[in-house]
Amino acid sequence: MTGLDLVGHVPPCPSCGAPSPGSTLVCLVCGSVLDEPAHANHFTRLGIDPLVPFDAADAEARYIRLSRALHPDHHGGTDADSQFAAVELSAKLNEAYTTLLDEQRRHEYLLSLLDPDALEKHKTLAPDFLMEAMELSEELEDARTRGCRATIERIASLAKDEIDERMKNVTMACRHTMERIAAQQAHGNGAGGVPSRPLTLWNTDKIATLLHQARVYRRILRDTQR
């Protein structure tokens, strides 16, 4: 059992029993620092549901509340051990926030939770995609040397569209995968049987490919801004 249905699940606070403590790092209701459950991840640390469209303002508000609850400036007492613990917890929170704030990293992270090896395994991109990307890069390079702003802007907007489309598809595919896993596990658990693994990961290769393609377009987009 990988507990994949739990990707965004924050269990009740083991200390005060509050049904939604807001994070697996610390209970925002009673202030207790928690022992993280095995499935804890960046989503549970910030209390963000990966199936709900990402809201940057909401994420920031959560991050600030959690920082106040964990930062070594406010917590950790005087002795070296508890100071060190507070530093570790804050570092975990910062890592979670930075990862989720960035659209590409957030999706790559989500994929790694569904299938840890997918991104590494499906690195190879189709020759025709690479050819197209290369032509676009060359066109950009040419426009840059000629100082042709109109072409640069057209390429930037094209790259943005390509990225957006892929991110939309990635979100959809992730959601689909998680829903299937959840349903399958509910079924599997109910029957007391073992879920059939290959079925659960049916489209993580496609997600990985979309993410790699998005990386290529992001590189082009960055070059348009240089």
Place this chain on the structure above:
Amino acid sequence: MTDPDQTSDIVIGIDLGTTNSLAAVVGKEGPRILHDADGRALIPSVVSFLDGGARVVGSKARAMSVTNPRRTIHSVKRLMGRGLSDVAAELPRLAYEVTTDGATDLARVSVDGRLYTPQEISAMVLTEVKQVAEAALGRTVEKAVITVPAYFDDAQRQATRDAARIAGLTALRIVNEPTAAALAYGLDTSREGTVVVYDLGGGTFDVSVLKITQGVYKVASTSGDTHLGGDDFDNAIIDRILELVAAKTGYDLKVHPQALQQIRLSAESMKVELSAGETSTLEIELDAGEPFRFTLTRAEFEDLIRARLDETIACCKAALADAKISTGDVDEVVLVGGSTRIPLVRRMVEETFGRTPHTELDPDRVVALGAAIQASVLAGGNRDLLLLDVIPLSLGIETVGGAFAKLVTRNSTVPCRAKEMFSTSVDDQTAIDINVFQGERELVRDCRKLGAFKLRGFPPMPAGLPRVEVTFLVDADGVLTVTAKEQRSGAEASIDVVPSHGLTRDEVKGIIRESIAKAREDFAHRELVELRNKAHNLVVGTKRVLAMPEMPFTDAQRDDLHSCIAELERLSHGDDAKALSKACDAFGEKTQALADEAIGAAIKAELNKELGRLPS
């Protein structure tokens, strides 16, 4: 969560500057600067060594910079955590000697043949600040928040922490100067939004972009140059003067420490004058009694420093780009640091951001005030404020072919951590060497080496089988600690970190031990001086008594006393305090007995005289 011990402790804020240092504290009335008995707040960050091992710190030391140039150490902050090769360019302008101990490249100050690390000199300044604060507060101070330039790297931050430790202070937090300034300004106006802090001090330049929301000060990005500040503007004037003197007379004043120091002070006051006036004139007398006159206009001065100021503006733009915002998104600009009094600086900042920068708070004091505010947060007195700062430069390790693999990217919010797996390349290898660097370039040779460490203590295994997980943890001070664990054996791999431009823990301990020993030595020296005085008084007193004709001493007694005097005089010229102390005591007893006898004899004689007059 509040520890009563902690709240009852006092924590001060210290701005440990290149030129001046000062302390502040938060009281019931809010933050305030601490002054010395003469009402001065700014303590020049200068140490002057005198004859006989004594030293003075602060304004007394600064006053000695012309008469005692080779033993008066200023601007030591520029040497903190640096190698001799890093600072080579500025050495010709320093009147004191900077060298190394030959074993490492760490820059050390040489005075009368003794080498001091910059940490030790800084600790002397911190001790002075601590004493001023203790006198102002009427209580001992053991904890402080100390500010550093935001762009200080790991080695420079470590060096600052070590200086505090040597001075007997616990640095509860190292806070970035621009962040502290933002805190002081923010508290003043409870402002929200995006703030840019432009901090140009005596030796360093920083720019930080902060977002302030509901008391949380989150630094979005920072940039800067740890070798750009008022000192450089002084140097530009000095170079101009030296050039003109050489052209006119052929003298090379660089080889005359005293003249150089005199010109340094003159250049500094010319710079200050040009912030208010349009021209400034210097008149000095050269060796041959020949007068030398030099006039500098503000426009000429601006030409001398414009290139360096352009660099600060480039840093501002880089910081905005890193924060992913443009000048239009900036709500406020704050000026900090003494060098922002220069009109050209104000003009250039105003042009860049299209708004008048804030200058309400004294640019020399605002950082200390901010440090005091953060100190009150750490002391548990203020839970409304929270600082979230960033690491200014990326951290990483050397990989194959001298490439730099970044593990923590610049502008990551601290505390932060990164984990990396390492393995072996040879069978039965039980140790791995890892080099840690900080910087933004692709190759490690263009980055700054922080240190090397060796992972060891895991069992011999075939090549590639050990999985050593190394955790790089950057704490809220922006200082790195490295821990490691071998995953297969579960063994904690031990790490020996050898800092490239810093002191190891043992070296810091050694310096502290030495300073305690030095204190004992000073005490012993004082004791010896007191004993010599005592011996001198005994000798003089006894000689006087011996010269009195009425003293009924026998010849044997006189000879004995004379030889005792000779012995005391001999011991007084030596260093053996114990022997001298013993001799003094013995001599004292002897003369006391003799005096009793003599007085007894004198009284008897007087009595006899009296008795003789009595009618029988």
